Amino acid sequence: MHIENHKSLKEFNTFGIDCKASHFVSVSSISELKEVLKAPQFKDPFILGGGSNILLTQDVDRPVIHVNLKGISEISETDNHIVLQVMAGENWHELVQYCLSKDYGGIENLSLIPGNTGTAPIQNIGAYGVELKDVFDSCTALNLESLEETVFSKADCKFEYRNSIFKQELKGKVIITSVNLRLTKNNHTLHTSYGAIQQMLEDSKITNPTIQDISEVVIAIRSSKLPDPKELGNSGSFFKNPVLNAEDFQNFRLQNPEAPFYEISATEFKIPAGWLIEKAGFKGKRFGEAGVHEKQALVLVNYGNAKGEEIWNLAQLIQSKVKEQFGIYIEPEVNVI
Secondary structure, X not given: OOOEEEEEOHHHOOOOOOOEEEEEEEEOOHHHHHHHHHOHHHOOOEEEOOOOOEEOOOOEOOOEEEEOOOOEEEEXXXXXXXXXXXXXXXXXXXXXXXXXXXXOXXXXXXXXXXXXXXXXXXXXXXXXXXXXXXXXXXXXXXXOOOOOEEEEEHHHHOOEOOEOHHHOOOOOOEEEEEEEEEEEOOOOOOOOOOXXXXXXXXXXXOOOOOHHHHHHHHHHHHHHHOOOOOOOEEEEEOEOOOEEEHHHHHHHHHHOOOOOOEEOOOOEEEOOHHHHHXXXXXXXXXXXXXXXXXXXXXXXXXXXXXXXXXXXXXXXXXXXHHHHHHOOOOOEOOEEO
């Protein structure tokens, strides 16, 4: 167990914010994780995965544990399905590529989402008509106090849009150590109706797409809109898409008949936060070292030396202007520390 003091977290968060941790340790096994949690200096730890969903606005005065558990195992299978156990430290996009190489279907629409597998259930990651809960079987989490491991079923996780029990009642109380996914081995269900997927398939004259085709199209779409965090610091979508009830939606549509929307049910309607931000005049705007991406208004970026506080101030300004113009509060998807 190698503990580092005053460790820079710049390479451990996709925004590239240079904040420091008072104590830092990276763990690569569950036994090592338990050992660290027993250490007096690691009480009330800050748990760090891929760093793709956090904005650091200050130094972290709590001890930081970087979860770097690796491994992919086949747990069970039938003629049509396979259940994979994926350790928390596995990179999500690399997992997608692994599954494609095996012709395991279900997560191809989630290609190129940054971060690690262990944090995927926390916010029920999703993109292009698919959410983690659609392929989720179970996960195992370690209780920070008792050091006991518990298996959580899909029902236990209380998945909602970008939400789960791990973001609510169990926030800061458990560490997800592995995730089990139930994927198809054949007769894959393809999701092509969301966004520009179908159009790109048609443009490429692909009439019978494979899961590999879907993944490549999603990667092309995301790459055309979203900056690579290695080149321009960001955390992907900074805000959640707001969901309006029927009455609020009707009022919104009366004022904004041209606005795109997605009907969740007869009583719930999702409005693209990126459209709201763009209409509020922020797309492509730069504020010092922080800014809003020129191709996707949902993405806030670090142009090189931004402090987390600068990005958070910009986020709050955007929230204020969107609320003022549309009467809608847009909630951050990113955890602000």
